[in-house]
Amino acid sequence: MSGYIELVEAVEVPSGTMKMVEVDGHELLVAHVGEDFFVADNRCPHLGGHLASGVLDGAVVTCPRHHSQFDLTDGHVVRWTDWTGATLTVGELMRHPRPLRVFEAKVVEGMVMVGPEKPPVPAPAL
DSSP, X not given: OXXXXXXXXXXXXXXXXEEEEEETTEEEEEEEETTEEEEEESBOTTTOOBGGGSEXXXXXXXXXXXXXXXXXXXXXXXXXXXXXXXXXXXXXXXSOOOOOOEEEEEEEXXXXXXXXXXXXXXXXXX
């Protein structure tokens, strides 16, 4: 995505909530935290859960599928899953932790706009 594209009216996403918006067949998550709006892929990079159906706690979104957590400010992995022990080790070997894709966002005349993808953050070491 080059430039900025209108996504949704800011009033449609009250503070502390998230909404899925589709643009050109791509699902995006719009989250409103305090005075800030964040835009990210709506699909979890762990196992594809719909993040808009998850939980928003500050700027951290938790996937409803396997409870992976991502910081919407830069996409870094807060927690890859809530699995423990051998299940976690096998899960990380099969599907390496990777950040959530996040995009520049701004509000112009009451519209949340999405811009270019932010640079990815490094995945955590195993």
